[in-house]
Amino acid sequence: MELTELHHRLIEQLRNGLPICPHPYAVIANTLGITEEGVxxxxxxxxxxxxxxxxxxxxxxRALGYQANAMCVFDVPDPMAADIGRAMARLPYVTLCYRRERVAGVWPFNLYCMIHGRDKHTVRAQIRHMTARLDLCDMPQKVLFSKRCFAQRAGKYGAVPFTAKNMAGGQHGSA
Amino acid sequence: MDQLERDLLNNLQGGFPICAHPFQVLAERLGYSEDVLIEGVQQLIAKGYISRFGPLFNTEKLGGAVSLAAMAVPPERFDAVADQVNSFEEVAHNYERDDRLNMWFVVLASDEIALANVLAEISRETGLEVLNFPKEQEYFLELKLEVPE
Structure with a gap:
């Protein structure tokens, strides 16, 4: 999809979120000088x-009380990664699931999933359920609980910290 | 947390209507009035339960580059290195985790070259190796973080 200048302006406008009011898109349209239908x-x-x-x-x-955040990593055979990844993403407690490149000699893991839970005890039980359910017991794996989270501006807005100036290039995004 | 807040948290994590009167559409679906719904969302923001309300953009499709990076930081230097890493505006969020690789952060940049430059710069400033774990595939899921009774 080819992004137009309007798309870029709209994306920039929405970086901080939508106005919480009865006609949010009309408010955005007003700011951009276009019609609500256009937005x-x-x-x-x-x-x-x-x-x-x-x-x-x-x-x-964290504010919602989900204090335990586990990054679970697995080394699964490449041909099986897609099936396992899709099955993992369907588990109710998995919040993110990715396949990533291994780093030879340092980090053999290629499948990552995140579990956000109220406490470590519950999250550990969910990990046991996942490994049993997806038959992962024999796969090399590791669980990395988070100890601290450093809140970042970019994280807060869920978007790339590009300014209006360099939006001409048209990049934006979220973690 | 009351029933309204739970209903909002459990139903508004995705699929917000794109139409002239979106809160009204949702209000009818959830059995509240539009005013109550709007005030409820504002309350959740005020309480800090929601970090943002709106679109979650796909960085790569917008032409940007994103990756997960990790470092093994000597414990006595951890806070100082965290300050160094977090000072880069391309670093989206940063977690301390219980592993030899104890610092994990997401980097968002305008393109692959800019991303590589940021990682190299972090390595140069801290004198530590920065491992890069680029995403090969994302397995999408419906958002369903349940907020129970």
Whole structure:
């Protein structure tokens, strides 16, 4: 999808989120000097083309009491990674799932998933359930609980910290 | 947390309507009035339960580059190195984890070259090796962090 100047301006405008009011898209349209229909159809295009992954509340896990955050890593045979990854993503407690490159001699793991839970005890039980359910017991694996999280501006806005100036190049995103 | 807050948290993590009157559409679906819904969302933001309300952009599709990086930081230097790493505006969030690789952070940059430059710069400033774990595939899931009773 070719992004127009309007798309870029809209993306920049939405970096800090949507106004919480009865007609949020009309407010955005007003700021951009276009019609509400123009904003709605541009957003539809961004969603249809996968430039917006989802649209709604971005939760603050820790504030909600989800203090335990486990990054689980597995070394699974490459041909099986897609099937296992998709099955992992379907588990109700898995919040993110990725296949990543291994680093030879240092880090043999290629499949990552995140579990956010209220406490470590529950998360450990969920990991046991996952390894049993997906038959991962014999795969090399590791669980890395988080100890501290450093809140970042970019993390807060869920978007690349590009300024309006360099948006001409058109990059944006989220973690 | 009351029933309204739970309903909002459990139903508004994705699929927010793109139409002229989105909160009204949701209000009818969830059985609240539009005013109550809007005030509820504002409350959740005020309480810090929501970090943002709106679109979550796909960095790569917008032309940007994103990766996960990790470092083995000597414990006595951890806080100082965290300050150094976090001072880069390309670093999105940074976690201390219980492993020899004890610092894990996401880097977002305008393109692959800029990303590599940031990682090299972090390594130069800290004098530590920065391991890069680029994403090969993402397995998508529906968002479903349940907020129980």
């Amino acid at each position: 709605i159809s541009a957003l539809d295009q961004l969603i249809e083309n996968g430039l917006i992954n989802r649209f709604g509340m971005i939760l603050h896990h």
